[in-house]
Amino acid sequence: MAGRRICAGYYRQYDGKVVYVVSLATDTDTGEEAVIWTTYPFADLPRYWTSSKKSFCAFVGVDGERKVKYKRLTNMKISEAAVERLEDEGFRGPVRKNQTRQMDEEYDSRKYQQSLSYLAYAKDLCENYNFDRSKYHLCVKEKRLAAITRSDFAKLKEDLQFLDNALKTVLAEYRDYFQERFVDGLSIRKYAAAHQINRGSVDYLQKKFFSALAQLLKERDEAEGKCRLSQPVKN
Missing domain, CATH: 2.30.30.320 (DUF1653-like domain)
Known part of the structure:
Protein backbone atom coordinates (compact mmCIF):
# COMPACT_ATOMS: atom_id res chain seq x y z
CA MET A 1 0.00 0.00 0.00
CA THR A 74 -14.40 11.07 -3.79
CA ASN A 75 -17.86 12.64 -3.47
CA MET A 76 -16.84 15.47 -1.13
CA LYS A 77 -15.97 18.69 -2.92
CA ILE A 78 -13.80 21.37 -1.33
CA SER A 79 -15.37 24.82 -1.25
CA GLU A 80 -13.87 27.79 -3.06
CA ALA A 81 -13.43 29.55 0.29
CA ALA A 82 -11.32 26.64 1.57
CA VAL A 83 -9.24 26.64 -1.63
CA GLU A 84 -8.64 30.36 -1.23
CA ARG A 85 -7.52 29.91 2.37
CA LEU A 86 -5.08 27.16 1.43
CA GLU A 87 -3.61 29.37 -1.28
CA ASP A 88 -3.31 32.29 1.15
CA GLU A 89 -1.32 30.01 3.46
CA GLY A 90 1.05 29.00 0.69
CA PHE A 91 -0.49 25.68 -0.34
CA ARG A 92 -1.63 24.87 -3.86
CA GLY A 93 -5.33 24.20 -4.24
CA PRO A 94 -6.55 20.87 -5.66
CA VAL A 95 -6.02 20.25 -9.37
CA ARG A 96 -9.36 20.49 -11.14
CA LYS A 97 -10.14 17.74 -13.62
CA ASN A 98 -12.22 18.71 -16.62
CA GLN A 99 -14.85 16.07 -16.19
CA THR A 100 -18.33 15.75 -14.74
CA ARG A 101 -18.61 13.85 -11.49
CA GLN A 102 -21.12 11.00 -11.75
CA MET A 103 -23.20 10.89 -8.59
CA ASP A 104 -24.30 7.30 -9.09
CA GLU A 105 -20.80 5.85 -9.44
CA GLU A 106 -20.80 4.92 -5.76
CA TYR A 107 -22.79 5.52 -2.61
CA ASP A 108 -22.37 9.00 -1.22
CA SER A 109 -19.38 9.08 1.12
CA ARG A 110 -20.84 12.00 3.05
CA LYS A 111 -22.32 11.32 6.46
CA TYR A 112 -25.63 13.08 7.07
CA GLN A 113 -26.56 14.46 10.50
CA GLN A 114 -23.34 13.12 12.00
CA SER A 115 -21.55 16.32 13.05
CA LEU A 116 -20.03 16.60 16.52
CA SER A 117 -21.63 19.96 17.32
CA TYR A 118 -24.47 22.14 16.07
CA LEU A 119 -21.98 24.70 14.78
CA ALA A 120 -20.26 21.99 12.71
CA TYR A 121 -23.72 20.81 11.59
CA ALA A 122 -24.56 24.34 10.38
CA LYS A 123 -21.27 24.64 8.46
CA ASP A 124 -21.78 21.21 6.91
CA LEU A 125 -25.27 22.11 5.63
CA CYS A 126 -24.03 25.32 4.01
CA GLU A 127 -20.78 24.04 2.52
CA ASN A 128 -22.49 21.03 0.94
CA TYR A 129 -25.73 22.78 -0.05
CA ASN A 130 -25.18 22.80 -3.82
CA PHE A 131 -24.10 19.16 -3.92
CA ASP A 132 -26.96 18.06 -1.65
CA ARG A 133 -29.52 20.03 -3.66
CA SER A 134 -28.26 18.51 -6.94
CA LYS A 135 -28.41 15.03 -5.46
CA TYR A 136 -31.96 15.60 -4.20
CA HIS A 137 -33.20 16.90 -7.56
CA LEU A 138 -31.50 14.00 -9.36
CA CYS A 139 -33.30 11.47 -7.16
CA VAL A 140 -36.64 13.22 -7.68
CA LYS A 141 -36.11 13.52 -11.45
CA GLU A 142 -34.99 9.91 -11.89
CA LYS A 143 -37.60 8.66 -9.40
CA ARG A 144 -34.96 6.50 -7.76
CA LEU A 145 -32.33 6.71 -5.06
CA ALA A 146 -29.15 7.67 -6.92
CA ALA A 147 -25.97 6.97 -4.92
CA ILE A 148 -27.68 7.35 -1.56
CA THR A 149 -29.45 5.10 0.91
CA ARG A 150 -33.12 5.54 1.76
CA SER A 151 -32.38 6.66 5.32
CA ASP A 152 -29.75 9.18 4.17
CA PHE A 153 -32.13 10.53 1.51
CA ALA A 154 -34.70 11.21 4.23
CA LYS A 155 -32.06 13.10 6.24
CA LEU A 156 -30.90 14.98 3.13
CA LYS A 157 -34.45 16.07 2.31
CA GLU A 158 -35.11 17.09 5.91
CA ASP A 159 -31.93 19.20 6.08
CA LEU A 160 -32.60 20.96 2.78
CA GLN A 161 -36.18 21.80 3.71
CA PHE A 162 -35.15 23.08 7.14
CA LEU A 163 -32.41 25.32 5.76
CA ASP A 164 -34.58 26.66 2.93
CA ASN A 165 -37.45 27.44 5.33
CA ALA A 166 -35.11 29.09 7.84
CA LEU A 167 -33.69 31.37 5.14
CA LYS A 168 -37.21 32.41 4.17
CA THR A 169 -38.23 33.20 7.76
CA VAL A 170 -36.02 33.47 10.85
CA LEU A 171 -32.75 33.83 8.91
CA ALA A 172 -34.15 35.99 6.09
CA GLU A 173 -31.57 38.71 6.82
CA TYR A 174 -28.83 36.28 5.75
CA ARG A 175 -30.57 35.03 2.59
CA ASP A 176 -28.65 37.20 0.12
CA TYR A 177 -25.36 36.42 1.85
CA PHE A 178 -26.10 32.69 1.70
CA GLN A 179 -27.05 32.91 -1.99
CA GLU A 180 -23.83 34.65 -2.98
CA ARG A 181 -21.47 32.62 -0.79
CA PHE A 182 -22.86 29.08 -0.86
CA VAL A 183 -25.05 28.94 -3.97
CA ASP A 184 -23.18 31.24 -6.38
CA GLY A 185 -19.90 30.14 -4.82
CA LEU A 186 -18.24 33.48 -4.08
CA SER A 187 -15.18 33.16 -1.85
CA ILE A 188 -14.83 35.41 1.19
CA ARG A 189 -12.37 37.55 -0.76
CA LYS A 190 -14.66 37.93 -3.78
CA TYR A 191 -17.69 38.62 -1.60
CA ALA A 192 -15.77 41.31 0.26
CA ALA A 193 -14.66 42.90 -3.01
CA ALA A 194 -18.19 42.79 -4.46
CA HIS A 195 -19.61 44.58 -1.41
CA GLN A 196 -16.58 46.84 -0.86
CA ILE A 197 -15.96 45.65 2.69
CA ASN A 198 -12.92 44.04 4.30
CA ARG A 199 -12.53 40.30 4.78
CA GLY A 200 -12.74 40.64 8.55
CA SER A 201 -16.29 41.96 8.19
CA VAL A 202 -17.24 38.99 6.01
CA ASP A 203 -15.72 36.58 8.55
CA TYR A 204 -17.77 38.22 11.29
CA LEU A 205 -20.96 38.01 9.20
CA GLN A 206 -20.30 34.34 8.50
CA LYS A 207 -19.74 33.55 12.19
CA LYS A 208 -23.02 35.30 13.07
CA PHE A 209 -24.86 33.35 10.37
CA PHE A 210 -23.40 29.97 11.37
CA SER A 211 -24.13 30.65 15.05
CA ALA A 212 -27.73 31.64 14.32
CA LEU A 213 -28.28 28.53 12.17
CA ALA A 214 -26.64 26.31 14.79
CA GLN A 215 -28.97 27.72 17.44
CA LEU A 216 -32.01 26.95 15.26
CA LEU A 217 -30.81 23.39 14.69
CA LYS A 218 -30.35 22.92 18.43
CA GLU A 219 -33.78 24.40 19.24
CA ARG A 220 -35.42 22.11 16.67
CA ASP A 221 -33.84 19.04 18.27
CA GLU A 222 -34.78 20.14 21.77
CA ALA A 223 -38.38 20.76 20.70
CA GLU A 224 -38.61 17.33 19.06
CA GLY A 225 -36.67 15.50 21.76
CA LYS A 226 -34.23 14.24 19.16
CA CYS A 227 -30.49 14.65 18.64
CA ARG A 228 -29.27 14.84 15.03
CA LEU A 229 -25.59 14.85 16.00
CA SER A 230 -23.22 11.91 16.07
CA GLN A 231 -23.26 12.18 19.87
CA PRO A 232 -24.93 14.47 22.40
CA VAL A 233 -22.92 17.61 23.23
CA LYS A 234 -23.28 20.23 25.91
CA ASN A 235 -23.34 23.73 24.46
Whole structure:
Protein backbone atom coordinates (compact mmCIF):
# COMPACT_ATOMS: atom_id res chain seq x y z
CA MET A 1 0.00 0.00 0.00
CA ALA A 2 3.00 2.33 0.30
CA GLY A 3 2.86 2.69 -3.49
CA ARG A 4 -0.73 3.92 -3.32
CA ARG A 5 -1.32 7.29 -4.93
CA ILE A 6 -2.39 9.98 -2.46
CA CYS A 7 -4.17 13.02 -3.93
CA ALA A 8 -5.33 16.24 -2.31
CA GLY A 9 -8.85 15.82 -1.00
CA TYR A 10 -10.99 14.45 1.80
CA TYR A 11 -10.28 11.14 3.52
CA ARG A 12 -12.23 9.31 6.23
CA GLN A 13 -10.18 7.82 9.03
CA TYR A 14 -11.06 4.30 10.21
CA ASP A 15 -12.66 5.81 13.34
CA GLY A 16 -15.01 8.00 11.27
CA LYS A 17 -13.17 11.32 11.53
CA VAL A 18 -12.66 13.25 8.28
CA VAL A 19 -9.39 14.95 7.32
CA TYR A 20 -8.32 16.99 4.32
CA VAL A 21 -5.03 16.06 2.63
CA VAL A 22 -3.30 19.22 1.48
CA SER A 23 -0.22 17.86 -0.24
CA LEU A 24 2.75 15.50 -0.08
CA ALA A 25 6.28 16.40 1.04
CA THR A 26 9.64 14.63 1.02
CA ASP A 27 11.96 14.40 4.02
CA THR A 28 15.32 15.81 2.92
CA ASP A 29 17.29 13.47 5.22
CA THR A 30 15.53 10.15 4.64
CA GLY A 31 13.81 10.73 1.30
CA GLU A 32 10.61 9.38 2.84
CA GLU A 33 7.31 10.83 1.58
CA ALA A 34 5.00 12.47 4.11
CA VAL A 35 1.32 13.43 3.89
CA ILE A 36 0.33 16.94 5.00
CA TRP A 37 -3.23 17.11 6.31
CA THR A 38 -5.62 19.17 8.41
CA THR A 39 -8.82 18.35 10.27
CA TYR A 40 -12.34 18.80 8.90
CA PRO A 41 -14.47 20.82 9.45
CA PHE A 42 -11.76 23.43 8.94
CA ALA A 43 -10.89 25.37 12.08
CA ASP A 44 -10.91 29.16 12.17
CA LEU A 45 -7.22 28.96 13.13
CA PRO A 46 -6.00 26.03 11.04
CA ARG A 47 -3.32 23.60 12.17
CA TYR A 48 -1.51 21.16 9.92
CA TRP A 49 -0.08 17.72 10.68
CA THR A 50 2.13 15.27 8.82
CA SER A 51 2.05 11.49 8.68
CA SER A 52 4.49 9.28 6.85
CA LYS A 53 2.97 7.98 3.64
CA LYS A 54 3.65 4.44 4.85
CA SER A 55 1.61 5.08 8.00
CA PHE A 56 -1.14 6.94 6.11
CA CYS A 57 -1.57 4.02 3.70
CA ALA A 58 -1.43 1.31 6.37
CA PHE A 59 -4.18 -1.09 7.41
CA VAL A 60 -5.60 -1.30 10.94
CA GLY A 61 -7.60 -3.93 12.77
CA VAL A 62 -11.03 -2.85 14.01
CA ASP A 63 -13.17 -5.40 15.85
CA GLY A 64 -11.33 -8.19 14.10
CA GLU A 65 -11.81 -6.61 10.68
CA ARG A 66 -8.95 -5.32 8.52
CA LYS A 67 -9.57 -1.78 7.27
CA VAL A 68 -7.56 0.89 5.49
CA LYS A 69 -6.44 3.63 7.85
CA TYR A 70 -7.66 6.40 5.53
CA LYS A 71 -10.24 6.02 2.76
CA ARG A 72 -10.62 8.62 0.00
CA LEU A 73 -14.00 10.42 -0.09
CA THR A 74 -14.40 11.07 -3.79
CA ASN A 75 -17.86 12.64 -3.47
CA MET A 76 -16.84 15.47 -1.13
CA LYS A 77 -15.97 18.69 -2.92
CA ILE A 78 -13.80 21.37 -1.33
CA SER A 79 -15.37 24.82 -1.25
CA GLU A 80 -13.87 27.79 -3.06
CA ALA A 81 -13.43 29.55 0.29
CA ALA A 82 -11.32 26.64 1.57
CA VAL A 83 -9.24 26.64 -1.63
CA GLU A 84 -8.64 30.36 -1.23
CA ARG A 85 -7.52 29.91 2.37
CA LEU A 86 -5.08 27.16 1.43
CA GLU A 87 -3.61 29.37 -1.28
CA ASP A 88 -3.31 32.29 1.15
CA GLU A 89 -1.32 30.01 3.46
CA GLY A 90 1.05 29.00 0.69
CA PHE A 91 -0.49 25.68 -0.34
CA ARG A 92 -1.63 24.87 -3.86
CA GLY A 93 -5.33 24.20 -4.24
CA PRO A 94 -6.55 20.87 -5.66
CA VAL A 95 -6.02 20.25 -9.37
CA ARG A 96 -9.36 20.49 -11.14
CA LYS A 97 -10.14 17.74 -13.62
CA ASN A 98 -12.22 18.71 -16.62
CA GLN A 99 -14.85 16.07 -16.19
CA THR A 100 -18.33 15.75 -14.74
CA ARG A 101 -18.61 13.85 -11.49
CA GLN A 102 -21.12 11.00 -11.75
CA MET A 103 -23.20 10.89 -8.59
CA ASP A 104 -24.30 7.30 -9.09
CA GLU A 105 -20.80 5.85 -9.44
CA GLU A 106 -20.80 4.92 -5.76
CA TYR A 107 -22.79 5.52 -2.61
CA ASP A 108 -22.37 9.00 -1.22
CA SER A 109 -19.38 9.08 1.12
CA ARG A 110 -20.84 12.00 3.05
CA LYS A 111 -22.32 11.32 6.46
CA TYR A 112 -25.63 13.08 7.07
CA GLN A 113 -26.56 14.46 10.50
CA GLN A 114 -23.34 13.12 12.00
CA SER A 115 -21.55 16.32 13.05
CA LEU A 116 -20.03 16.60 16.52
CA SER A 117 -21.63 19.96 17.32
CA TYR A 118 -24.47 22.14 16.07
CA LEU A 119 -21.98 24.70 14.78
CA ALA A 120 -20.26 21.99 12.71
CA TYR A 121 -23.72 20.81 11.59
CA ALA A 122 -24.56 24.34 10.38
CA LYS A 123 -21.27 24.64 8.46
CA ASP A 124 -21.78 21.21 6.91
CA LEU A 125 -25.27 22.11 5.63
CA CYS A 126 -24.03 25.32 4.01
CA GLU A 127 -20.78 24.04 2.52
CA ASN A 128 -22.49 21.03 0.94
CA TYR A 129 -25.73 22.78 -0.05
CA ASN A 130 -25.18 22.80 -3.82
CA PHE A 131 -24.10 19.16 -3.92
CA ASP A 132 -26.96 18.06 -1.65
CA ARG A 133 -29.52 20.03 -3.66
CA SER A 134 -28.26 18.51 -6.94
CA LYS A 135 -28.41 15.03 -5.46
CA TYR A 136 -31.96 15.60 -4.20
CA HIS A 137 -33.20 16.90 -7.56
CA LEU A 138 -31.50 14.00 -9.36
CA CYS A 139 -33.30 11.47 -7.16
CA VAL A 140 -36.64 13.22 -7.68
CA LYS A 141 -36.11 13.52 -11.45
CA GLU A 142 -34.99 9.91 -11.89
CA LYS A 143 -37.60 8.66 -9.40
CA ARG A 144 -34.96 6.50 -7.76
CA LEU A 145 -32.33 6.71 -5.06
CA ALA A 146 -29.15 7.67 -6.92
CA ALA A 147 -25.97 6.97 -4.92
CA ILE A 148 -27.68 7.35 -1.56
CA THR A 149 -29.45 5.10 0.91
CA ARG A 150 -33.12 5.54 1.76
CA SER A 151 -32.38 6.66 5.32
CA ASP A 152 -29.75 9.18 4.17
CA PHE A 153 -32.13 10.53 1.51
CA ALA A 154 -34.70 11.21 4.23
CA LYS A 155 -32.06 13.10 6.24
CA LEU A 156 -30.90 14.98 3.13
CA LYS A 157 -34.45 16.07 2.31
CA GLU A 158 -35.11 17.09 5.91
CA ASP A 159 -31.93 19.20 6.08
CA LEU A 160 -32.60 20.96 2.78
CA GLN A 161 -36.18 21.80 3.71
CA PHE A 162 -35.15 23.08 7.14
CA LEU A 163 -32.41 25.32 5.76
CA ASP A 164 -34.58 26.66 2.93
CA ASN A 165 -37.45 27.44 5.33
CA ALA A 166 -35.11 29.09 7.84
CA LEU A 167 -33.69 31.37 5.14
CA LYS A 168 -37.21 32.41 4.17
CA THR A 169 -38.23 33.20 7.76
CA VAL A 170 -36.02 33.47 10.85
CA LEU A 171 -32.75 33.83 8.91
CA ALA A 172 -34.15 35.99 6.09
CA GLU A 173 -31.57 38.71 6.82
CA TYR A 174 -28.83 36.28 5.75
CA ARG A 175 -30.57 35.03 2.59
CA ASP A 176 -28.65 37.20 0.12
CA TYR A 177 -25.36 36.42 1.85
CA PHE A 178 -26.10 32.69 1.70
CA GLN A 179 -27.05 32.91 -1.99
CA GLU A 180 -23.83 34.65 -2.98
CA ARG A 181 -21.47 32.62 -0.79
CA PHE A 182 -22.86 29.08 -0.86
CA VAL A 183 -25.05 28.94 -3.97
CA ASP A 184 -23.18 31.24 -6.38
CA GLY A 185 -19.90 30.14 -4.82
CA LEU A 186 -18.24 33.48 -4.08
CA SER A 187 -15.18 33.16 -1.85
CA ILE A 188 -14.83 35.41 1.19
CA ARG A 189 -12.37 37.55 -0.76
CA LYS A 190 -14.66 37.93 -3.78
CA TYR A 191 -17.69 38.62 -1.60
CA ALA A 192 -15.77 41.31 0.26
CA ALA A 193 -14.66 42.90 -3.01
CA ALA A 194 -18.19 42.79 -4.46
CA HIS A 195 -19.61 44.58 -1.41
CA GLN A 196 -16.58 46.84 -0.86
CA ILE A 197 -15.96 45.65 2.69
CA ASN A 198 -12.92 44.04 4.30
CA ARG A 199 -12.53 40.30 4.78
CA GLY A 200 -12.74 40.64 8.55
CA SER A 201 -16.29 41.96 8.19
CA VAL A 202 -17.24 38.99 6.01
CA ASP A 203 -15.72 36.58 8.55
CA TYR A 204 -17.77 38.22 11.29
CA LEU A 205 -20.96 38.01 9.20
CA GLN A 206 -20.30 34.34 8.50
CA LYS A 207 -19.74 33.55 12.19
CA LYS A 208 -23.02 35.30 13.07
CA PHE A 209 -24.86 33.35 10.37
CA PHE A 210 -23.40 29.97 11.37
CA SER A 211 -24.13 30.65 15.05
CA ALA A 212 -27.73 31.64 14.32
CA LEU A 213 -28.28 28.53 12.17
CA ALA A 214 -26.64 26.31 14.79
CA GLN A 215 -28.97 27.72 17.44
CA LEU A 216 -32.01 26.95 15.26
CA LEU A 217 -30.81 23.39 14.69
CA LYS A 218 -30.35 22.92 18.43
CA GLU A 219 -33.78 24.40 19.24
CA ARG A 220 -35.42 22.11 16.67
CA ASP A 221 -33.84 19.04 18.27
CA GLU A 222 -34.78 20.14 21.77
CA ALA A 223 -38.38 20.76 20.70
CA GLU A 224 -38.61 17.33 19.06
CA GLY A 225 -36.67 15.50 21.76
CA LYS A 226 -34.23 14.24 19.16
CA CYS A 227 -30.49 14.65 18.64
CA ARG A 228 -29.27 14.84 15.03
CA LEU A 229 -25.59 14.85 16.00
CA SER A 230 -23.22 11.91 16.07
CA GLN A 231 -23.26 12.18 19.87
CA PRO A 232 -24.93 14.47 22.40
CA VAL A 233 -22.92 17.61 23.23
CA LYS A 234 -23.28 20.23 25.91
CA ASN A 235 -23.34 23.73 24.46
